[in-house]
Structures are given as structure tokens and as C-alpha cells.
Amino acid sequence: MDAVVKYSAQAAQMPPVVVIGAGPVGLAAAAHLMERGLEPQVVEAGGHAGAAIASWGHIKLFSPWRFNLDAACVRLLSAEGWSPPRPTGLPTGTELVEEYLRPLAQTAQLKDRIRYRTRVTGISRGDRDKTHHAARQGAPYTVRVEAGGATADLRARAVIDASGTWAQPNPMGPAGLPALGEQDASVVRHLLGPLPDVLGAARSRVTGRRILVVGAGHSATNTLLNLAALKRTDSATEILWAVRGTNLERSFGGGERDELPARGALGQRLRRLVAAGHIRVMTAASVQRLQATPPEGVTVEFTDGRSVRVSAVAAATGFRPDLAMLRELRLDLDPGVEAPSGLAPLIDPEFHTCGTVPAHGVEVLAHPEDGFFLAGMKSYGRAPTFLLATGYGQVRSIAAHLAGEDASPLELALPETGVCSALDPYEAEDQEPVRLR
Known part of the structure; x- marks a missing residue:
């Protein structure tokens, strides 16, 4: 036309x-x-x-x-x-x-x-x-x-x-509600947003510091990989990763089964970084409260009583x-x-x-x-x-x-992820939460 x-x-x-x-x-x-x-x-x-x-x-x-x-x-x-x-x-x-x-x-x-x-x-x-x-x-x-x-x-x-x-980012708290303190001004200044540019504009906020990434999707994966790249230039940078589930397979993706190679490769890179200890994982970690901790930090408390103090939080929660x-x-x-x-x-x-x-x-x-x-x-x-x-x-x-024309949808050749399932992989295995102190 x-x-x-x-x-x-x-x-x-x-x-x-x-x-x-x-x-x-x-x-x-x-x-x-x-x-x-x-x-x-x-x-x-x-x-x-x-x-x-x-x-x-x-x-x-x-x-x-x-x-x-x-x-x-x-x-x-x-x-x-x-x-x-x-x-x-x-x-x-x-x-x-x-x-x-x-x-x-x-x-x-x-x-x-x-x-x-x-x-x-x-x-x-x-x-x-x-x-x-x-x-x-x-x-x-x-x-x-x-x-x-x-x-x-x-x-x-x-x-x-x-x-x-x-x-409209999702809040970090349980049950779809903001975590206690998440919206306090003293806490907000420690929040990096869902996809912070940690290798660019946000670099000074994360270099050499302990950073927590919350979430298990592609936004979390990208931020974790970029933080790992930063860590290679400054080994003092610590990367913590909190996920609500107990099984990380969905985050790691379909690998070679993914019809988008770049998407599959992201998850496999993340898997290797976790296995090598460059990223420390907290599983079954649902955020309950955030509280500013002077002089420069925020304490994140989880619903099971665990807590961790970090310099900044990237909430990749969708x-x-x-x-x-x-x-x-x-x-x-x-x-x-x-x-x-x-x-x-x-x-x-x-x-x-x-x-x-x-x-x-x-x-x-x-x-x-x-x-x-x-x-x-x-x-x-x-x-x-x-x-x-x-x-x-x-x-x-x-x-x-x-326009009053035929509105029948056209078939699309969309790429499979390689991780299709009718069950939630996070809950597929009954595992003990990883405890990080």
C-alpha cells in the first residue's frame, strides 16, 4: 500500500x-x-x-x-x-x-x-x-x-x-503493596529505579559499594550483568540479588533452546556469574521493610526476619x-x-x-x-x-x-523463549532459602 x-x-x-x-x-x-x-x-x-x-x-x-x-x-x-x-x-x-x-x-x-x-x-x-x-x-x-x-x-x-x-513500576513489598518505608524520602534517595545505567549515569552511586537487585525478570538480569561488568573494574563492588522464589531457572532462561540467541545468552551469563560467586543470591526473599541507615545506606528487611544493609537498591519488580x-x-x-x-x-x-x-x-x-x-x-x-x-x-x-475492513489478525512468527511451562518454575522445587548475613 x-x-x-x-x-x-x-x-x-x-x-x-x-x-x-x-x-x-x-x-x-x-x-x-x-x-x-x-x-x-x-x-x-x-x-x-x-x-x-x-x-x-x-x-x-x-x-x-x-x-x-x-x-x-x-x-x-x-x-x-x-x-x-x-x-x-x-x-x-x-x-x-x-x-x-x-x-x-x-x-x-x-x-x-x-x-x-x-x-x-x-x-x-x-x-x-x-x-x-x-x-x-x-x-x-x-x-x-x-x-x-x-x-x-x-x-x-x-x-x-x-x-x-x-x-508505573511495581512496588517491592509483599502482596502487591509497597514495602514499609519504601516511599519515605530518606529511603527513596537510595533507590536506583528499575533499569539504572550503572555503567554510565549511575556509576558513581554503585562503584565500590554493596548493591541489592530485587526481581527475577529481564530487567534484573540486565542490571546484574552490568553490575558484574563494573565489578571487574572495581572488585570492592558487591552484588546481592534477592528473588521471591526458590528456583532460578526462569531467570536463567532457555539457553540454546531460546529462539532469540541474545535472550538465551543473557541468562547463561547470569548463571555463570552466580555459580562463580560474583553475584550472591538470596532466595525466598520477600521485602517487608526499608529503613534509611545513616550515614549512607538502607537496611532491607525480609518477611522471614532476614535483613541486609546496602548502599542502594535496584527494584526490577516489573x-x-x-x-x-x-x-x-x-x-x-x-x-x-x-x-x-x-x-x-x-x-x-x-x-x-x-x-x-x-x-x-x-x-x-x-x-x-x-x-x-x-x-x-x-x-x-x-x-x-x-x-x-x-x-x-x-x-x-x-x-x-x-476503517470497516477485515480485522482478522495476521499470523506472526514470534520466537520461543525455551522455558515455556504451565507451572511456575519458582515453586517447582521445595528448597530452603539462601541466608545471607
């Missing part, structure tokens, strides 16, 4: 489709909408496309470029002479932004359709609240935004929320969706995963550890509010296994549906 779209006079008179987020999936949504003659308006809280990704720009993706590019976006870019990167190359977050998202946002068709530094604070529709479902059907949406200290309402014929989950701005919408969300009810059984981390999910679109993403969709990482709720190619398939289907 030609990347240049001629809009009909009728389409030009209708409110736009508001897309929340100018990340990879949000911009892909805009590109697919334009190819079908629909007008998008993208709102982005950050100052540029891919602002959230820039926050972890130092991290290298384990999926190569060919899984990270959307076809409609490539058509837009190619029309302006853009040359795609090597398909098998592994971009960093910064490269994904600078070599793909920024040029995409600057294309002639997209650059005037994106509002930066514009945060969505609420969404509703018509002139009634959500207790009046029948009166709202078919009415345009109201998307309330804040920009430059001013508040405004945007009208939309439909809304695609691709705002992601980066701004993310959850921001649902506050969606309070005036009728949503069909799974009560546990907080993903659309049709999608949740396919991705629920209590039962699935795969990095893949069957191709899907509007048939599992729809809500009682016709014309509203969650897409991308936010559509996965609290599940951590999202891949960009899945999000691109979602927004292609949504755009086709809004």
Missing part, C-alpha cells in the same frame, strides 16, 4: 482517533490509521518520540531489528528515503529511538499529528458518566489532557491507549498499567492480570512463561466502550512477556476494524 494517503472529505469532518503514546506501538497505530484514511492525533507525555525507551537507552534489546520494525511505519519512512538497519542487528534503546522512532515521528505525515509534553488525565464520552451506558453509545470520546500548565479536552471518534507501563485515567470508561479487564479479559488467559504469568502469544486483534482487545482499545505493553496489564511485534499486530487489526 502506498504510504501517502488521500483523506476523504467525509473523514476530514470527523473527530480524529486519539492515540495515547508516541512509542513504537503508538506510532505504528498512527501509521496504520493513516493508511486506511483515518486521521490520528497522537499525544505523548514526553518531549520526543520514544521518551520512555530513552530512560533505558543503555540497555540492548534481545530481539533483533527485524522484530522491532512495523511494516506501515517502514513504508512511511521508506517514502522519505530512510534506509532500514541490518535486520539481524540488536539495537540498544537509544538506537531504537534515534534510528527509528525519531525519524518516524519527523516524517511529513506524522510530525504535525503528534503533541508532545501532553499528558492524558482522563477519558470519558458523550455528556454522561459511565453509569449511563446506553446514552453514551456512539458518542464521541472526550480525552482530557494537561500541557504547559493548561488543561484542555480533545474530541475523538475512537481512542487507542498505547501509553505503556514504564511510569510494571503495572495506570488505570486511573480510564476510570470513566466501561472496561472488560481480567481482575488479576488487568489485561483485556479475552487476552488475559493467553498471557497470564501464573500459567504461562512463554515470550509468545497467539496472533490476536480486536476480537480479544474490545471493551464495552466501542471504539476504545488498549494496545502494546499496556494491553498486557501486569504480564511481562510482551514483544513489539505483537503490539504491531494489535494496532494493524484495530485500525482495520475502525
